[in-house]
Amino acid sequence: MSRRCELTGKAVQVGNKVSHSNRKTKTRFLPNLCNVTLISETLQRSVRLRVAAASLRTVEHRGGLDAFLVKAHAEDLSKGALALKREIEKKQQEAA
Numbered sequence: 001m002s003r004r005c006e007l008t009g010k011a012v013q014v015g016n017k018v019s020h021s022n023r024k025t026k027t028r029f030l031p032n033l034c035n036v037t038l039i040s041e042t043l044q045r046s047v048r049l050r051v052a053a054a055s056l057r058t059v060e061h062r063g064g065l066d067a068f069l070v071k072a073h074a075e076d077l078s079k080g081a082l083a084l085k086r087e088i089e090k091k092q093q094e095a096a
Helices: 053-062 065-071 079-095
Strands: 013-018 024-029 033-040 045-052
Touching: 033 053, 033 065, 045 053, 045 079, 053 065, 065 079
Parallel strands: none
Antiparallel strands: 013 024, 033 045
């Protein structure tokens, strides 16, 4: 399991810790990943995803999982989230 958000693609960043004496030490900055269960209104079921805490706030701001996935770019999503996006779009097309 990689340290990557399934919805936004946020991943590990590499940088330097800089001490008071200006010594540089390599470090890894890990995203704050959480295992969450989100509910899809279109599919009428719950989905388990591993997302960053900031992404979770964005999902709520955009109006839920379905609205977030419809607006999201395909290259940012994981394989599972991309399949979920296609499933939601297909269901919405049938309903319209």
